[in-house]
Amino acid sequence: MLYCHQSNRLxxxxDRLTDVLRQPxxxxxAPELVITPSNGLARWLALRLADRLGVCANLSVQFxxxxxxxxxxxxxxxxxxxSAFERPVLRWRLLELLGELDDTPCLAPLHAWLGDGRDDFRRYQLACRIADCFDQYLVYRPDWIRAWERDAPEHWQAALWQRLTATGAVHRVSVQEQVRxxxxxxxxxxxxxxxxxxVLGVTTLPPLYLxxxxxxAKVIDVHLLLLNPCQEYWGDIRAERDLARLDEEIDPEEAYLVVGNPLLASLGKQGRDFIDLxxxxxxxxxxxxxxxxxxxxxxxxxADILHLRERGSTDWPPLPLRAxxxxxxxxxxHGPMREVEVLHDQLLALFTADPRLKPSDVVVMAPDIAVYGxxxxxxxxxxxxxxxxxFSVADQGVAVENPLIEVFFTLLDLGGGRFDAVQVLDLLEAPALRRRFDLAEEDLIRIRHWVRSAGIRWGIDAETKQHWDLPATAEHTWRTGLDRLLLGYALPGEGxxxxxxxxxxxxxxxxxxxxxxxLExxxxxxxxxxxxxxxxxxxxxxxxxxxxxLEQFFDPREREENELQQVRAALxxxxxxxxxxxxxxxxSLAVVKSALREQLNSVASGAGRFLGGGVTCxxxxxxxxxxxxVVCLLGLNDDAYPRPHLPPGFDLMANRFRRGDRARHQDDRYLFLETLLSARQCLYLSYCGQNIRDNVRLPPSVLV
Structure with missing residues (x-):
């Protein structure tokens, strides 16, 4: 049976889920199975269930x-x-297919993009973009997939798809038809x-999944716990701009289309379509x-959103604002740094005004946490x-949360590079790398002085300079400089x-x-x-x-070993x-590095830091x-939120929108609405309103 539990409060x-789980x-x-859309929500769920049940164990959380x-x-x-059509697998299959293209007329756009096909990194990038599109088609356009497999291809994407399915591998569309x-x-x-x-916390599901x-649900009990911002039926509300775009022959009143609450109509399109579906x-x-x-x-x-009220209308006049x-x-x-300084002062004021408020009751979010972290x-x-x-900062990415992984990628970047002296010596800042070569932290100052004194600038030897189409001179290269240092120790020449x-x-x-x-x-x-x-x-x-x-250059300890283990797991x-x-x-190495970074970024990053104590950022x-x-949002600038997203030109879904489709700008709009509803005492919004150089006024996000 399908049970739909609705509330405006998570x-x-x-509490409702707890009541369900109390029934053995x-x-x-057997484990209790809960579906959530994110690791952060899964962590919060485990903490709340532990509060209510005394312990949270044998809980299987899946996407x-x-x-x-x-x-x-x-x-x-x-x-x-x-599945052979999962994105990570599909990318490799497409990479191979793109290297074996024939002269079929519909494949001409691919030949034009790839050129002679020698650049495997260019081919890999295209394979990734196509794989992303195909993954979306499998979820949101099953009718296209069936048509491509049934009819003769007229488009290069259909031709590629037929080549992919020629192996007989199954994909979501065919599998779910068999499951039904x-x-x-x-x-x-x-x-x-x-x-x-x-199922908890989902604001939208593709029609195929639903x-x-x-x-x-006809066979087992499926409990859909749905966060609904409005207790009234709001499937017919439309934003004012959408009503203005209607055909002149359509009367909104006759079509039962109303604005209702302007915030809900403008920000809630994604949730409205899902709830209506x-x-x-x-x-x-x-x-x-x-x-x-x-x-x-x-x-x-x-409350106005909950009751679908249009504040400022005749029935619901404006409210006076208390001082x-x-x-x-x-x-x-004036700039991101000033935003954070003002935030710190305002949080101190909130803690002073309400002694019951704790740092763990505050969340700080930003569209780009890599800037604000x-x-x-x-x-x-x-x-x-x-x-x-x-406080604790999560979601900053691999480079910040796992610095040793970034050192590993810097090592790989040196391959075929200039071996710049500064870049090489920066590697020795990593303790795990220094330990492998028996170097201490105090040796770094001495080594930097030696490198400057020996005139080392860049290049391994004369051959490296020749590779960069420069004269094959050995001066200022690493080998010449090291020879001078070794000879100076064995045979001082007094300059x-x-x-x-x-x-x-x-x-x-x-x-x-x-x-x-x-150093040698x-x-x-x-x-x-x-x-x-x-x-x-x-x-x-x-x-x-x-x-x-990894074995040759690193001697890890404790937490460093965990970081390198992430690399081994990704490999x-x-x-x-x-x-x-x-x-x-x-x-080439460029393809492998890009694939490895993608794999590392796909792993949940900073899960332990989310809700890790104090203010959660x-x-x-x-x-x-x-x-x-208290919910605080930073960086709500006009050009930063909703976050810009430009789909590839060959994305067939971009200009053929259907009800139930996901779009990045709609995701961000509904996220802003959810954020407004999740604040219990205070909603804090911040943006760069003046240019730090000339004090010119800058507009906030359209949502603000």
Missing amino acids: EILI LRAAL PATFLWEISRVLLRGMPSI AALRAGDFDRNRLPERVA DLLAEL LQNYPRTEWDGFAEPAGNSLLHHLQ DDRSLQIHAC PLIEAVFDSVPRERRIP RGLYQDILPCDEVEGSAALALGG SFTEALFGLDARLREQRPLTAWLSVLRTV EALGDTAEQAGFGEPL CAMVPMRSIPFA
Whole structure:
């Protein structure tokens, strides 16, 4: 049975889920299955369930796509653990296909883009973009997929798709048709299905997924816990700009199209379409809407959305604003740093005004946390102890949260590069790398002085300069400079005497020779790496080379070992996806680095820092709007939010929008609405309102 639990408060939905989980399953050791759209929401869910139940254990949390594929494997025999049409696998398959294009007329646009096809990185980038589009078509355009497989191809995308399906591999559209048929026929083992499943926090689901969940609900209990901002029916409301675009022959009143609440009409399109789509399925409904408790401006805004009221109309006149009402704050500042400084001061004022308010009751979000994360750390960590606010920053990405991984990529970037002296010496800032070559932190100052004194600037030797179409001179290269340092230690020349045309550099003496030996070992290992990174080789060979680099250059300790383990796991995942795709073509290092970065970024980053204690600072992520007493949004600039997204020119969905489709700008609009509703005491909005150089006024985001 499909149970739909609706509320405007996530806390009420958690209470409802708790009541469901208190009913024991028939199998005592069977896990409870919960579907959530994000890791952050899953972490918050586990904490809240532990508060209510005393412990949260044996809970299996999955994403919607993963759950539906696992259900398909239960119902159908012989299904692989990962589909050959999953994006990571599909990219390798497309990369191989793009290298084997024939002269079919419809493939001419691909030939024009790829040229002679020698640039494998250009081909890989195109394969990634096409894979992203195909992944969206599988979810939102199953009718296109069926038509492409049935009819003769007229478009290059249809031709590529037919080549992909010629292997007989199954994809979501065909699998879910078989699953629906199996569910209707009862041709499956009921004991292998979960007894119940709960879906929490999703604001939208593709119609394909919703159909399958509704079909599954005929066999097991499916509890859909839906965060609905409005208790009235709001499927017919439209934003004023949408009503203005209607054809002249359409009368909005006759079509029952109204604005209702302007905020809900403008920001809630994505949720409106999903909730309206849900009306087509038989279900048992439970409503748990709650009136916002309070008389502040924020609470009145939330109440107007809840009751679909148009404030300022004849029926609902404007409300007077109290002078002491600080529930909705908008701050215009001179630059991001000033935004963070003002935020810190305003948080201190809120803590002073309400002694019950704790740092853990506050969340700070930004569209680009990579910009604001370092600024938050700089401002919040630099204040005196008595004014310090505990905080944690999540979602900053691999480069910030795992610096040793970035050192590893810097090593790879040196392959075929200039070996600039500054770039090479910066590598020695990493303790794990210094330990491998027996260098101490105090040796770095000495080594930098030696490199300057020996005149080392760039290049391994004369051959490196020749590679850059420059005269093959050995002066100012690493090998010449190291020869001068070694000769100066063995045979001091006092800056005058030459030995075989080499001028000794007398900077090294005594026990400092140990540091020189470590520098020599490090640079020789680095120079040996250069030749290996220039070659093209199959992915399996590259994975072996990169694992060797990890062992050769790093001696990790404790947390550093965890960082390098992420790289090893990503390398293992790359090998698995390429093997499943049957890909064995030689590649350049640029392709491998790009694929490895993509794999590392796809792993949940900073999950331990989210809700890690104190003020939570994180990125604005769709479907992760968790209730907090104080919600702060930074960086709501005109050009930053909604975040710009330019789809590729060949994305066939871009100009053929259908109800239920996801779009980046609609995601951000609905996220802003969810954020407004998740604030319990105060909503804090901040943007750069004046230019820091000439004080010119800058507009905020259109949502502000």
